Structure formats: structure tokens, C-alpha cells
Amino acid sequence: MIKFVSKLTNHRLPLWTTYKYKIMKRLLFIIAMLIASISMNSLSLAQDISARDQCLKLGRGVNILGYDKAFWQDHTKGRFKEQYFKMIKDAGFSNIRVNLFPFSQMDSLNMIDPHWLETLDWVIEKGLEANLMIILDLHEFTAMADNPEAKKEMFLSFWKQVAPRYKDKSNNVVFELLNEPNQKLTVEMWNRFLAEAVKIIRESNPDRTLIIGPGNWNGIESLNTLTLPENDRNIIVTVHFYYPMRFTHQGAAWAGEYKNLSGIKWTGTPEEKEEIESKLKVAADWSLKNDRPIFLGEFGSYDKGDMDSRARYTAFVARTAEKLGFSWAYWQFDSDFIVYNIDEEAWVEPILNALMKK
Numbered sequence: 001m002i003k004f005v006s007k008l009t010n011h012r013l014p015l016w017t018t019y020k021y022k023i024m025k026r027l028l029f030i031i032a033m034l035i036a037s038i039s040m041n042s043l044s045l046a047q048d049i050s051a052r053d054q055c056l057k058l059g060r061g062v063n064i065l066g067y068d069k070a071f072w073q074d075h076t077k078g079r080f081k082e083q084y085f086k087m088i089k090d091a092g093f094s095n096i097r098v099n100l101f102p103f104s105q106m107d108s109l110n111m112i113d114p115h116w117l118e119t120l121d122w123v124i125e126k127g128l129e130a131n132l133m134i135i136l137d138l139h140e141f142t143a144m145a146d147n148p149e150a151k152k153e154m155f156l157s158f159w160k161q162v163a164p165r166y167k168d169k170s171n172n173v174v175f176e177l178l179n180e181p182n183q184k185l186t187v188e189m190w191n192r193f194l195a196e197a198v199k200i201i202r203e204s205n206p207d208r209t210l211i212i213g214p215g216n217w218n219g220i221e222s223l224n225t226l227t228l229p230e231n232d233r234n235i236i237v238t239v240h241f242y243y244p245m246r247f248t249h250q251g252a253a254w255a256g257e258y259k260n261l262s263g264i265k266w267t268g269t270p271e272e273k274e275e276i277e278s279k280l281k282v283a284a285d286w287s288l289k290n291d292r293p294i295f296l297g298e299f300g301s302y303d304k305g306d307m308d309s310r311a312r313y314t315a316f317v318a319r320t321a322e323k324l325g326f327s328w329a330y331w332q333f334d335s336d337f338i339v340y341n342i343d344e345e346a347w348v349e350p351i352l353n354a355l356m357k358k
């Protein structure tokens with residue numbers, strides 16, 4: 001009997017130990033999976049979300065970082081500070097459109113300076129941590145417009161390097177091929193360039209949502225000239241809206257005929273509202289007909305206009321865009337058209353309220 005019991009125990013002990021070991025292994029596996037899903041922002045995900053749902057998720061956003069040179073040299077010394085990611089989220093924004101100027105950071109072989117890329121890694125990491133969607137917007141529109149054929153290789157090289165680098169990021173990261181193609185970068189040329197860029201990106205990012213806008217400064221009236229790869233449905237189309245220019249760009253040094261204007265108001269008369277609605281509706285109709293969702297990637301008014309008019313205008317454009325089903329990003333956080341005053345560390349309340357008002 002004793003023999004039997006000891007045999008039994010002897011036999012059962014290792015079995016029970018193996019069983020415990022298996023349970024432990026399973027538990028460890030479950031814990032690892034839980035940790036992985038919590039940090040899913042940095043992991044690859046099955047990207048089964050449609051462009052329309054991605055566009056909805058983009059919601060309300062703001063353009064950041066374009067004109068912060070010091071930041072791109074050392075992100076601890078720029079105007080934009082780490083805590084702003086969360087602050088932007090807490091203020092009600094759900095996307096940041098990061099305006100990128102990498103051309104001056106490329107060597108003779110068009111390789112991007114690793115330090116600049118590490119800064120971009122950091123921006124993405126912090127943006128995702130703050131639960132923001134992040135649009136990587138190649139903002140080299142002036143260089144591309146001045147000499148498109150000469151700059152084409154830089155344009156494609158950028159996506160050849162950036163796309164694979166972020167291929168495993170979650171679908172909260174979105175690529176915008178190029179801000180406001182214009183002038184010498186004609187609509188025909190842009191259609192050719194964008195097709196090549198899409199092909200390059202799709203090699204490493206078959207499921208990444210892309211944002212692409214039409215030529216002529218992403219103008220709504222140019223939507224009909226835009227040719228997209230028909231079978232690629234994971235594309236959001238972007239337009240910019242600064243109408244009426246004489247109001248939104250009054251006093252802006254770069255704005256030609258509007259640079260000497262001042263005192264232009266936007267009072268929200270039925271005619272003024274109708275003009276905006278009918279122009280934005282052209283984009284909505286195009287969207288419906290072509291089954292492509294719309295992201296209004298820039299709108300706003302220069303700081304020289306009176307604040308009441310600017311707030312009224314901003315609210316009206318934002319609400320109209322939302323009614324038409326567009327997501328949007330305000331132009332811009334810092335520099336000019338500002339919604340946040342870095343020197344005073346304070347939101348420009350009338351603009352922020354205009355953007356967030358329901």
C-alpha cells in the first residue's frame with residue numbers, strides 16, 4: 001500500500017508540476033498579449049478599417065510643427081513642447097497634421113538625416129501616446145512647385161524611406177503624399193507623381209490609409225482633375241479652404257494682392273454663408289459621386305483680421321464641414337493663424353471655442 005501510494009505520488013507529482021508549468025506558461029502568454037494590446041499603438045494591426053471610418057476617426061485636428069526649425073534640430077529646444085500633445089488632445093482635437101520639411105535634411109543621395117528621422121519617431125510616439133491620429137504631411141510644396149522634375153527624386157525618396165520605417169505603426173498613423181501641389185507641378189504631372197508614390201508606399205504599407213489632394217493648391221475646384229488608383233480604396237481626399245481670400249489672407253505678406261488689405265470683416269450674412277456652403281458642397285458632391293471621403297486639411301484666417309470676424313468665420317467653416325461629413329485640421333497651432341499662444345502658454349480662446357463649439 002505504502003509502495004503503491006508512494007508510486008502514485010511519485011507518479012502524480014511530476015505530472016502536476018508539468019500541469020502547473022503549462023498553466024504558468026499560458027498565464028505568461030496571456031499577460032504578454034495583454035501588454036501587447038495595451039501598447040498596440042506601436043504594433044502592426046490588421047488594417048481592416050475603411051477610409052471612410054478612418055476619416056471619421058480623424059475628426060477635428062490641428063496643423064503642427066511646420067515652422068519650428070529649432071524643434072527639428074533638437075526637440076527639447078523647440079517652441080513645441082512635449083506636454084502639448086496631451087494638451088491638444090484634452091482641448092478636443094483628435095488629429096495632428098504634422099507639416100514636414102525634410103528636403104534640406106537630405107544628403108546628395110537623398111538620404112534623410114537620421115537625427116531628423118529620430119525626431120519624427122519621437123513625434124509619432126508622443127502623438128500616439130496622447131491618443132491622437134497623426135498625419136505625416138510632406139509640406140515641401142514650394143520646392144515641388146518651383147522645379148517638379150528636379151525635385152521628383154527627393155519626393156519619391158522621402159516616401160521610400162519614411163513608409164517602410166513606419167510600416168508597423170497602427171492605423172492611427174496616416175500618410176499625406178504632398179501638401180498643395182501647385183504652379184509648375186501641374187495637375188497632369190501631379191497625377192503621374194502621386195501614382196508612383198502610391199506604388200512605392202504600397203510595397204511596405206498595403207493597408208495604410210493615405211491622404212491625397214488635387215493640384216492647384218488642393219483647391220476644391222480642381223477635384224475633377226485628380227486621378228487616383230481606382231482600385232485603391234484606402235485613400236482619403238483632402239482639400240484646403242481659405243475662401244474668401246481677401247478676408248482670410250488680409251495683411252499676409254506672402255498673399256500678393258491681399259497683403260495690403262486690412263479691416264475686412266466676416267459678419268456671417270446669409271450671402272457670406274451661402275458662398276461658403278455652396279463651395280464646400282462641391283467637394284461633398286464630388287465625394288459622393290467618387291466614393292472618397294473628404295478631409296479638410298487647412299482652413300482658418302490670418303491673425304490680422306478682427307477676432308470677432310475670425311471666430312465667427314472659423315466656427316462657420318468648421319460646422320459646415322462637419323455637416324457635410326468632412327473631418328478637418330485647423331491651420332495652425334503656432335506661428336501664424338494661431339490657436340495656441342506659446343509665448344503666453346494660453347489657448348487663443350475665441351478660436352479654440354469656435355473650433356470646438358457644437
Ligand code: BGC
Nearest residue numbers: 066139179180249298331336
Ligand atoms: C502654408 C503656409 C500658409 C498657409 C496659409 C499653408 O499651406 O504652408 O505657409 O500660411 O498655407 O496660406
